Amino acid sequence: MGEPLRVGIVGAGAISGQYLATFERLETVRLVAVADRDAARSAAVAQRQGVRALTVDELVADPEVDLVVNLTVPAAHADVALRAIAAGKDVYGEKPLAATLADARAVLDAADAAGVRVGCAPDxxxxxxxxxxxxxxxxxxxxxxxxxxxxxxxxxxxxxxxxxxxxxxxxxxxxxxxxxxxxxxxxxxxxxxxxxxxxxxxxxxxxxxxxxxxxxxxxxxxxxxxxxxxxxxxxxxxxxxxxxxxxxxxxxxxxxxxxxxxxxxxxxxxxxxxxxxxxxxxxxxxxxxxxxxxxDAGRGIGVADLAATPDGELPRASxxxxxxxxxxxxxxxxxxxxxxxxxxxxxxxxxxxxxxx
Structure with a gap:
């Protein structure tokens, strides 16, 4: 209680800069790790932010990550979300929730079964x-x-x-x-x-x-x-x-x-x-x-809203x-x-x- 939500970002592309700028202003959210399929790109972002650069597998398994922020391309949204959910992590993703409706349903069903929360842009x-x-x-x-x-x-x-x-x-x-x-x-x-x-x-x-x-x-x-x-x-x-x-x-x-x-x-x-x-x-x-x-909100405010949502209630960007x-x-x-x-x-x-x- 009272501790910031520890997040790891998967996907260090163009949109990640807006999330990083928002997280820097939030007291309820703390970035701890970054992963990307391009290791050099995640390493550069991690160095600038003073956090760890990990592989996707390492990030979703990391005990210091409470929530995975999924900023990959739409075709990868469901795969990354399901891997994070399987590791017991909450997930907040860029839109759309998945590339297909069936994949989106699979993400929500897996989250329900695992007892974790799913949030999604747009916030x-x-x-x-x-x-x-x-x-x-x-x-x-x-x-x-x-x-x-x-x-x-x-x-x-x-x-x-x-x-x-x-x-x-x-x-x-x-x-x-x-x-x-x-x-x-x-x-x-x-x-x-x-x-x-x-x-x-x-x-x-x-x-x-x-x-x-x-x-x-x-x-x-x-x-x-x-x-x-x-x-x-x-x-x-x-x-x-x-x-x-x-x-x-x-x-x-x-x-x-x-x-x-x-x-x-x-x-x-x-x-x-x-x-x-x-x-x-x-x-x-x-x-x-x-x-x-x-x-004065920016992309990622939905993560802070999720962090402030009481257990058992849906976050606004659900x-x-x-x-x-x-x-x-x-x-x-x-x-x-x-x-x-x-x-x-x-x-x-x-x-x-x-x-x-």
Whole structure:
């Protein structure tokens, strides 16, 4: 009791820097080890952080590691998580929970059997942006929610990422890469989803890397790169989703929520903060004051939230929520392939709101 949660990071790639910066500011979390399939990369990170560089096997077995932070590529998420769970460790992973729904279910079942906890990004929804919007909805400022829109448009991550291959392989694409931010926010704001209708396409079979030592090389595209659909929430609200690696730009709000009494602009769910604006019936657009969420949060705040969650309760960025979000996304892809509506079988509890912290 009162001791920080000791974490080991598996995967020392680009995203790890944001987690490391957050962990340095947290008193409840302490980094003790780093592992990566590239031993030189993990050694460099470990030296900078003043911790041990280990192999993955060594890290998941290490008695000084309480929780494994899994920052590997999506195709490796389930394998690393299952190895950590088998060693009796709690796990917190980058999104998606796994590359397939079956693998995600296997992770949760193994964790239940082992009596360990699973958390999963995105934890951006715990910041002041989405949480202030949620408080506005919970307080009835838009009345009964009727609909929402969620839009993400970019010409593709290969323009800036030096190793973008995984974005265009199974487990990637705009929906499974960026969709978790948007779908998790929609579930946080409007509750779980019961069915979806989707459509999808792709514009070209290869992508050209635009930066780094591999600039000019091409990578194959094995996934749809433009996905759109409608989510029917169990509450009755309908959300329209557009996720694209094919288009150039948009002026649409990242998320808007519309109710009988007002409309709400929700900031980018890939960020932790941002302006929340409300237009009430008969009124004008106005900026809402920050009223909920973790202030000045960064990637990894979900680990601190897990550390503060009492035993027997789900953390806010839980594996159950991530599993439901993954099922929503895979159902959209199935619907796009079949042309028919697809039911979402899982349900998840809406995480409790985050008070202004």
């Amino acid at each position: 951006t929804v715990l910041g002041t942006g989405v949480q202030t919007a949620r408080r506005a909805i919970d307080d009835g400022l838009v009345g009964t929610p009727v609909a929402a829109t969620a839009t993400m448009v970019t010409p593709g991550h290969e323009r800036w990422h030096p190793d973008p291959d995984f974005y265009y392989q199974p487990g990637g694409g705009p929906l499974l890469d960026m969709g978790p931010y948007y779908v998790t926010a929609l579930v946080t704001l409007l509750g779980p989803v019961e069915s979806v209708v989707g459509a999808a396409s792709h514009t070209r079979g290869t992508r050209t890397i635009g930066s780094g030592p591999r600039a000019g090389q091409t990578v194959p595209v094995a996934v749809d790169t433009h996905v759109t659909g409608v989510l029917r929430h169990a509450s009755g609200a309908l959300s329209t989703l557009v996720m694209s690696f094919d288009a150039v730009a948009t002026r649409a709000s990242s998320i808007e929520v519309h109710g009988e009494a007002g409309s709400l602009v929700v900031p980018d769910p890939n960020q932790f903060d941002g302006d929340v604006r409300l237009h009430e019936l008969g009124g004008e657009w106005r900026l809402l004051p920050v009223s909920a969420g973790y202030r 594996g159950d929520l991530a599993h439901h979000v993954l099922e929503v996304m895979t159902a959209l892809l199935s619907s796009a392939e079949s042309g028919a509506a697809v039911a979402v079988e899982s349900r998840c509890a809406v995480p409790p709101p985050v008070p202004l912290t």
